[in-house]
Amino acid sequence: MEIHEYEKFWLAASLLLIVGIIATVTYGAVGVGVSMIDDKGGTIDPKAVDQHPKFGNPGVYKTGANEYDVYVVAKQFVYQPGTNEPIVVPANSTLTFHVTSADVIHGFEVVGTNANTMVIPGQIATFTVEVSGPREYGILCNEYCGAGHHGMEGTLKVVP
Numbered sequence: 001m002e003i004h005e006y007e008k009f010w011l012a013a014s015l016l017l018i019v020g021i022i023a024t025v026t027y028g029a030v031g032v033g034v035s036m037i038d039d040k041g042g043t044i045d046p047k048a049v050d051q052h053p054k055f056g057n058p059g060v061y062k063t064g065a066n067e068y069d070v071y072v073v074a075k076q077f078v079y080q081p082g083t084n085e086p087i088v089v090p091a092n093s094t095l096t097f098h099v100t101s102a103d104v105i106h107g108f109e110v111v112g113t114n115a116n117t118m119v120i121p122g123q124i125a126t127f128t129v130e131v132s133g134p135r136e137y138g139i140l141c142n143e144y145c146g147a148g149h150h151g152m153e154g155t156l157k158v159v160p
């Protein structure tokens, strides 16, 4: 049986449309001022997170002229830093987040941007964002992690 030329064309066109939609959702930078440009990772012993040279003292580490590493530990039901102290970074910088969990699966979403990742114990979620600012962003856990899930939040403060 032969496929008609038009049918082939529309088959290809609809496939292209599907791929296009997926690409848009995956790579589209929907946020204003923060755009996620990379996502990679690594592993860590969730029971030894506090012994890690960086996760043991989570926070902002300067790595270049306008570049910073931001280490964040998620645990029931806080971010360190983040819950009682904001993550403070200068405007117009590139931030590489390293986020891990000391207990269960959490989420880490910079609200209103496409910076959004699952935080799985044993794994380091790493992604790079560019911030303009100055501006303040909320950070939310969007994976149900227990009784205090709804109060698990933080702040990212981009200062002049």
Ligand code: CUA
Pocket: 075, 076, 077, 105, 106, 107, 141, 142, 143, 144, 145, 146, 148, 149, 150, 152
């Ligand atoms: Cu942590 Cu939900």
